[in-house]
Structure formats: structure tokens, C-alpha cells
Amino acid sequence: MSYCRLSGTTLSLSGQWSLARIADIDGELAAAALPAAPITLDGARLQGLDTASALALLVRLGSAGATIAGLSGVNRSHARVIEAVRARMDGDAPAPRRRSRRPLAALGFAAVKLGWKLHCHLEFLGRCVAALGELVRRPGRLRWKELAAQIQHVCLEAIPVVALVTFLIGMVLAYLFGMQAEKYGASIFVVDAVAIGTSREIAPLLAAVIMAGRSGSAFTAQIGTMRLTEEIDALRTLGLSPMQVLVLPRLLASVFALPLLVFVGDVAALAGAMAISGPLLDVSPLTFIGRVDSELAFRHVAVGLAKGAVFGAVIALIGCRAGMTVGRDARSIGTSTTSTVVQGIVWVILLDALFAVLLQELGI
Amino acid sequence: MSAAAAIEIDSVVTRFGAQKVHDGVSFRVPRGEIVAVIGGSGSGKSVLLREIIGLMRPAAGRISVLGTDVWSASEDELTALRRRFGMMFQDGALFSSLSVFDNVATPLVEQARVPAHLLGPLVRLRIALAGLPPEAAAKMPSELSGGMRKRAAVARALALEPELLFLDEPTSGLDPVTARAFDRLLRFLADELGLTIVVVTHDLDTLAGIVDRAVVLADGAVIAQGTVQDVMRVDHPWLRSYFANHGT
Numbered sequence: 032m033s034y035c036r037l038s039g040t041t042l043s044l045s046g047q048w049s050l051a052r053i054a055d056i057d058g059e060l061a062a063a064a065l066p067a068a069p070i071t072l073d074g075a076r077l078q079g080l081d082t083a084s085a086l087a088l089l090v091r092l093g094s095a096g097a098t099i100a101g102l103s104g105v106n107r108s109h110a111r112v113i114e115a116v117r118a119r120m121d122g123d124a125p126a127p128r129r130r131s132r133r134p135l136a137a138l139g140f141a142a143v144k145l146g147w148k149l150h151c152h153l154e155f156l157g158r159c160v161a162a163l164g165e166l167v168r169r170p171g172r173l174r175w176k177e178l179a180a181q182i183q184h185v186c187l188e189a190i191p192v193v194a195l196v197t198f199l200i201g202m203v204l205a206y207l208f209g210m211q212a213e214k215y216g217a218s219i220f221v222v223d224a225v226a227i228g229t230s231r232e233i234a235p236l237l238a239a240v241i242m243a244g245r246s247g248s249a250f251t252a253q254i255g256t257m258r259l260t261e262e263i264d265a266l267r268t269l270g271l272s273p274m275q276v277l278v279l280p281r282l283l284a285s286v287f288a289l290p291l292l293v294f295v296g297d298v299a300a301l302a303g304a305m306a307i308s309g310p311l312l313d314v315s316p317l318t319f320i321g322r323v324d325s326e327l328a329f330r331h332v333a334v335g336l337a338k339g340a341v342f343g344a345v346i347a348l349i350g351c352r353a354g355m356t357v358g359r360d361a362r363s364i365g366t367s368t369t370s371t372v373v374q375g376i377v378w379v380i381l382l383d384a385l386f387a388v389l390l391q392e393l394g395i
Numbered sequence: 396m397s398a399a400a401a402i403e404i405d406s407v408v409t410r411f412g413a414q415k416v417h418d419g420v421s422f423r424v425p426r427g428e429i430v431a432v433i434g435g436s437g438s439g440k441s442v443l444l445r446e447i448i449g450l451m452r453p454a455a456g457r458i459s460v461l462g463t464d465v466w467s468a469s470e471d472e473l474t475a476l477r478r479r480f481g482m483m484f485q486d487g488a489l490f491s492s493l494s495v496f497d498n499v500a501t502p503l504v505e506q507a508r509v510p511a512h513l514l515g516p517l518v519r520l521r522i523a524l525a526g527l528p529p530e531a532a533a534k535m536p537s538e539l540s541g542g543m544r545k546r547a548a549v550a551r552a553l554a555l556e557p558e559l560l561f562l563d564e565p566t567s568g569l570d571p572v573t574a575r576a577f578d579r580l581l582r583f584l585a586d587e588l589g590l591t592i593v594v595v596t597h598d599l600d601t602l603a604g605i606v607d608r609a610v611v612l613a614d615g616a617v618i619a620q621g622t623v624q625d626v627m628r629v630d631h632p633w634l635r636s637y638f639a640n641h642g643t
Contacts, residue, residue, distance in 0.1 A: 049556065050507055050509075050555060050556040051507070051508075053507070053508070053509055053510065053513065054508045054509070054510055057510045057513060058510075081556045081588075082520060082524065082556060082588065083509075083513075083517055083520075083556050086513065086516055086517055086520050087510075087513055090512075090513060090516055108589060111587045111588075112587070112588060115524070115583075115587045115588065116520060119520055119523035119524060120516070120520065120523075358537070359491070359537035360491035360492045360535065360536070360537055361490075361491045361492055362491070362492035363492070
């Protein structure tokens with residue numbers, strides 16, 4: 032199939048010139064070796080011409096340095112298409128390219144961005160505290176319904192998964208400690224290790240990680256979508272504070288819920304350890320419970336629960352803040368949600384390490 | 396079926412639960428014309444549009460677009476048909492994480508075999524055909540005004556060189572000056588490029604200014620169709636109040 036033939040300075044076009052065949056048309060135009068001279072277009076045998084193929088023709092003519100001297104036998108609608116395209120060609124404007132930065136400049140930009148981010152974090156924290164203060168002055172402003180709904184989602188619905196995970200980890204710990212302790216005939220100390228270890232460290236960490244994944248991400252996605260659909264702006268114009276309506280219920284629900292989940296985790300982990308201690312270490316459930324009662328001081332459990340409250344607050348703050356600052360497109364909700372989960376887990380572990388050192392120094 | 400019709404709609408019935416939205420809607424859209432579908436809110440204009448482009452199945456009736464029966468065609472035939480028409484959704488429905496350039500380039504990259512050196516010029520041509528300035532190419536949809544977003548959506552709808560263009564309320568939410576410029580764009584596309592255009596609209600100025608033919612939906616049926624003058628002469632309560640409220 033031939034689309035064009037050059038004879039002298041006349042380019043004869045033929046056939047269907049359409050977007051579907053643009054690769055072939057462009058190939059033939061390239062092969063035709065157009066001269067850098069005025070060219071007459073002969074369209075007597077042209078059956079169809081769309082804007083894309085007209086563009087291909089004009090681009091090839093332009094890059095060969097040729098010009099259109101005139102049209103012969105081109106019907107009116109084809110001539111109009113050529114004219115419409117020619118009027119809108121933008122010469123050789125290059126595609127917009129992103130500026131690339133040198134390493135030092137990139138470092139500087141990153142530093143400024145980080146500083147700005149910290150500034151915004153601090154500002155958000157301040158707003159939260161202000162909103163809390165407002166709530167203390169006027170307790171009637173608390174959204175009980177929203178708070179209850181959040182507690183349902185953050186706490187009640189998370190109980191099965193938290194219980195399952197901590198139960199299994201309790202079993203694994205008892206098994207691991209048991210293997211070692213048995214060598215020294217110290218099987219009973221497995222109970223001490225599991226009881227103190229899970230209530231102080233494992234249960235709060237696991238519950239917090241699960242909450243960051245389940246609820247922190249949900250906070251970001253919910254609030255982010257509301258921001259995208261201008262619901263947050265609508266709240267503001269109705270005289271409602273997004274802080275009071277959206278952020279505080281989530282924050283309070285998380286602070287309340289995570290210690291409860293930690294407690295569920297404590298019990299489940301002990302149950303897991305107890306389940307495996309009987310067959311593996313010859314520690315009967317009764318002995319196990321007696322040992323927990325005598326060895327697990329209340330302060331260990333209290334430390335775990337207190338850490339739960341702090342982790343809950345941190346996860347809720349990170350999740351809500353990320354939701355309030357998403358960009359106005361679909362992808363940024365995804366990246367913000369991911370970053371909430373990652374930041375939540377990293378901050379929980381950092382704080383946990385800080386607690387370990389601090390409580391050690393305080394002797395608790 | 397005459398070859399001149401781009402779209403033929405034959406006794407379409409649509410139900411949402413017990414509610415009947417369309418009860419035997421029939422009309423034809425001739426090639427190369429701008430046809431407006433008007434009607435009150437809830438008269439099922441947008442629903443009809445979704446049925447024509449194959450997004451929603453009517454309960455009964457036949458819809459034929461460019462000679463293909465939309466609801467008995469195979470998936471392959473439907474895909475081939477979809478390349479021959481473009482659709483502008485009410486709020487643009489641009490891909491929010493892509494720039495305008497990439498939005499327009501997406502159908503070209505996915506559906507057409509365009510030589511690499513032509514892709515850039517072709518996308519810029521589409522953007523210019525839709526009446527956007529060249530700088531708009533680099534912008535993200537969230538950085539555009541409402542009118543520009545609609546134009547960018549038209550540029551994307553034009554990407555694959557459609558024979559048929561559907562627009563859902565193209566001038567809603569635009570100021571009158573921008574809206575009339577948009578009308579001129581549609582007239583240009585129909586006259587210079589030979590497109591058939593179906594536009595769902597409330598805008599009486601669009602109707603009076605650029606439309607070749609109007610179809611009026613009310614009470615689940617077509618109550619009037621023909622040129623705008625023909626439609627204005629039809630005596631129906633909804634039409635009377637429609638034209639009276641607009642003061643023309």
C-alpha cells in the first residue's frame with residue numbers, strides 16, 4: 032500500500048491517511064526523501080485525512096525544510112484539516128523537562144524540606160493541644176458518637192487479630208526460652224521471662240504495630256479523601272473545627288483503645304505460653320498461674336499499658352496529620368497512607384527504646 | 396438502517412428498582428451534526444449517555460453506535476468501537492496524578508502505534524485543538540481552572556481521532572464567556588474536523604447558539620426533537636417553563 036509518491040516537486044497522496052496507519056505513513060514520508068523546496072500536494076486520490084496524519088505530513092515537511100507551495104485536487108474537507116493543523120503547530124517547542132539539581136543543591140532542598148516538615152508537625156501538635164484545652168473548658172463539645180464509632184473500629188474490631196498474634200508469639204517465646212532453660216533444669220523461669228517480657232515489651236509493640244497498620248492508615252485515607260472532596264473545607268465553612276470533629280475523636284479513641292488492646296495481648300500471650308508449657312516443660316496450668324501471680328509485679332503491666340497509651344497517641348497524630356496534608360490527587364493518598372504506617376512503626380520502636388533506657392534509669 | 400446515522404436509539408427502557416427512568420426512548424443522531432440532549436434533572440440524560448457508550452446496560456431496547464449494536468457486540472467489537480468515539484465526563488475525570496500532557500498521551504500510548512518522534516507534536520496538537528495554551532501541558536489537573544480542566548478532558552477525548560464525541564454538561568459551572576468559547580470549540584470540531592457531537596446540557600445559550608438538533612427527554616420519553624425552533628414550538632409544560640425561565 033502506497034500512501035505517497037514524490038515526482039519532481041509534487042507529492043501525490045493516496046489512500047486512507049489515519050491515526051491507525053500513522054507509523055506506515057510516517058515511514059513512507061521518511062523514505063520519500065523530501066527536498067528542501069516548495070512542494071505541491073496532490074490529493075486527487077486521497078480517500079481520507081485526519082489531523083494526526085496531517086500532522087505527520089507537516090512534521091516531515093518541516094524537518095526536511097520543505098514548504099507547501101499549493102494544493103491541487105485536495106477536497107475542501109481535507110484542506111480544512113490541513114489548515115486547522117497548520118494553524119496549531121507550535122514549531123519546535125521542546126517538551127517541558129524537569130529541572131535536575133546538583134547534589135549539594137539537592138541536599139539543601141532536602142534539608143529545607145525536612146525543616147519545614149518538622150515545623151508543620153510541631154504546628155499540628157500545637158493545634159491538637161489547643162483543641163484539647165478547648166475541650167477541657169467545654170466538655171460538651173466532645174463528639175460522643177464519633178468517639179464511640181472510632182473506639183468500635185480501633186479497639187473492638189482489632190481484638191481478634193491482636194489476640195491471635197500475641198497468643199502465637201507467647202507460644203513461640205515459651206518454646207524458645209523453654210529449650211534453653213530446660214538444660215539447666217530451670218523450666219519454671221520460662222514463666223517469669225514470658226510474663227515480664229510480653230507485658231512490658233512484646234504486647235505493647237505488637238498491638239501498636241497492628242494499630243498503625245489497621246487504624247493509622249485508615250485515618251490517613253479517610254481524612255485525606257475528605258480533604259480531596261472538599262468535605263473538610265465544608266466543615267470549616269459550617270463553623271465546625273476539623274480538629275474537634277475529625278482529629279480529637281480519633282486521637283482520644285486511640286489513646287483509650289491501645290492500652291485495652293495491650294491488656295488483651297498480655298492475656299493472650301500468657302495463654303499461649305501456658306498452652307505450650309504443659310506438654311513441653313511439664314509446668315501445669317495451675318503452677319503457671321501461681322508463678323505468674325507471685326512473680327509478675329503490677330509495675331510491669333502498668334508500664335506496658337502506659338506505653339500503649341503513648342503509642343496510641345503517636346499513631347493517631349501521625350495518621351491524622353498525614354490525612355490533613357495530602358496533595359490534591361489520587362496517588363498522594365496512597366503515598367501518605369504508606370508513609371503513615373512506616374512512620375508510625377518507626378516512631379513506636381524509637382519511643383520504645385527511649386522508654387527502655389528511661390525506665391531503667393528510673394528503676395521502674 | 397441508513398448509513399447516515401451515527402447513533403440509533405430504539406425504544407430503550409431503563410429501570411432503577413421500581414423506578415422507570417426511560418420508557419421507550421427512541422431517536423437518531425445524523426453524522427456530522429451537533430445534537431443536544433436536554434431535560435430536567437433526573438430525566439435520565441446522563442444515564443442515557445452511559446448506556447450509549449456501553450457503561451450501563453438498559454433493561455430493554457437497542458442502541459447502535461456507528462453501525463455497531465452496543466449491547467450485543469462482543470468485547471473485541473466494543474473495544475474497537477470505543478476507539479472511534481471520545482467522551483468528556485462532567486468534571487473532566489482527568490487522571491489526577493498525571494500532567495495534562497500525560498493525560499492526553501495515555502490513550503495514544505496505550506491504543507495507537509504512534510512513532511516516538513510524533514508523540515510530542517501530536518499531544519501538543521490535541522491540546523491546541525482543545526483550545527488550551529501550550530503551557531497547560533506541564534500542569535497537573537489540580538492546578539487547572541474548571542474551564543481548562545474541561546478543555547483538557549476534550550483534548551484527551553480527541554486523542555484517538557474519534558468520529559463521535561460525547562460531552563456531559565460541558566458548560567456547567569463555567570462563566571458565560573468561557574462557556575461561549577467552549578461552544579465555539581464544539582462548532583469548530585464539527586465543522587472543520589467533521590465530528591459528530593452529542594452533548595448533554597442544561598445551557599440554553601448552547602442550545603440556541605451552536606446546536607443543529609435537540610432531543611428533549613421528560614417523563615421517561617422523548618417529548619420533542621428536531622431543530623431548536625421546532626422544539627420551541629412543542630407545547631409541553633416542562634418545555635414551556637424551561638424556555639420561559641431563560642427569557643428567550
